[in-house]
Amino acid sequence: MNNPLKPWYKKWWGVLALLALLFFISIFFAFVFLVINSRDTAPSSGINPLLTQKVPALAIGTEKNYWLGSANPKITIVEFGDFACSYCQKSFSKIREISQLYKNDIKYIYRDYPVVSDYSAKLALAARCAGEQGLFWIMHDKLYINQGISTDQEILNHFKQTGGNEAKFSTCYDANKYLPEIEKDLSDGQSLNITGTPTWFVNGQRLEGDVPYEYFINLISNILGT
Numbered sequence: 601m602n603n604p605l606k607p608w609y610k611k612w613w614g615v616l617a618l619l620a621l622l623f624f625i626s627i628f629f630a631f632v633f634l635v636i637n638s639r640d641t642a643p644s645s646g647i648n649p650l651l652t653q654k655v656p657a658l659a660i661g662t663e664k665n666y667w668l669g670s671a672n673p674k675i676t677i678v679e680f681g682d683f684a685c686s687y688c689q690k691s692f693s694k695i696r697e698i699s700q701l702y703k704n705d706i707k708y709i710y711r712d713y714p715v716v717s718d719y720s721a722k723l724a725l726a727a728r729c730a731g732e733q734g735l736f737w738i739m740h741d742k743l744y745i746n747q748g749i750s751t752d753q754e755i756l757n758h759f760k761q762t763g764g765n766e767a768k769f770s771t772c773y774d775a776n777k778y779l780p781e782i783e784k785d786l787s788d789g790q791s792l793n794i795t796g797t798p799t800w801f802v803n804g805q806r807l808e809g810d811v812p813y814e815y816f817i818n819l820i821s822n823i824l825g826t
Contacts, residue, residue: 705820721782730759
């Protein structure tokens, strides 16, 4: 009796046809995956339009806010910070280096946003009272480097290390002389819906948290076209 005919897919040419079909299907899906993935990861050909805009006027502050860099900058960076904020502490040395590196192109403005602790406003006051003697940035750095101080005596002890006039500092500090300026910064920050520190404005773009050094450098380079 004759054997029944084999199904086509059991014959040698049928097996080869199936293997070829599977091969081309796998190639097709691999191609589709690569195309989709490249769309997700390819760098933008342009920069964020927000970066070409100015910092919101409300974020700029007044002439009473301390700043570093150029008076006629291509890039304005505003930080809302708190001397009791650990993320601000991690950021301060980076932004200082960047503001020095691009001192002819950047204006870096520091604004107070004392929300982290009960003594945050006192720390901001101490920096501004030191600023009255031209020592704002020295005191600014001391407060971040020695983060955790919380008493009036500890604050005074750190000011003594700046070499400034202690009596003048104490008079300013005890009178809460610059509390209205600090409250103005806080009010502006609240109007900008700032919920944490540090919050940054780089031209028109808003950033939050401890921004990596490399990210800042790339951002600045993109704006400057370097």
